[in-house]
Amino acid sequence: MARIAKKYKFQERQKIPAVWEKALRRKTKHTRLVKLDRNILLVEVDSSVYMQELSLEKEQLKAALNKKLGKERIRDIHFILRSDLKSL
Numbered sequence: 001m002a003r004i005a006k007k008y009k010f011q012e013r014q015k016i017p018a019v020w021e022k023a024l025r026r027k028t029k030h031t032r033l034v035k036l037d038r039n040i041l042l043v044e045v046d047s048s049v050y051m052q053e054l055s056l057e058k059e060q061l062k063a064a065l066n067k068k069l070g071k072e073r074i075r076d077i078h079f080i081l082r083s084d085l086k087s088l
Helices: 002-030 048-056 058-069 082-087
Strands: 031-037 040-045 076-081
Touching: 002 031, 002 048, 002 058, 040 048, 048 058, 048 076, 058 076, 076 082
Parallel strands: 040 076
Antiparallel strands: 031 040
């Protein structure tokens, strides 16, 4: 049973990039999904302008992702600037 749960969780995680691209449309080239940990999606953004814009759209993006995934899989989305990633 545990193997099935792990396999399902892996398959579910594999859907996230496709759903992300569909939700963002033209802005995906400015983002990179870093990881999903404890239902928090970490997204790298290449400029502060896009980071601000995405932050304003965060609730809509989260709702769209969860709707497409079929459950509340994403609890929050954290955005970081590409240059900030080096300090993690």
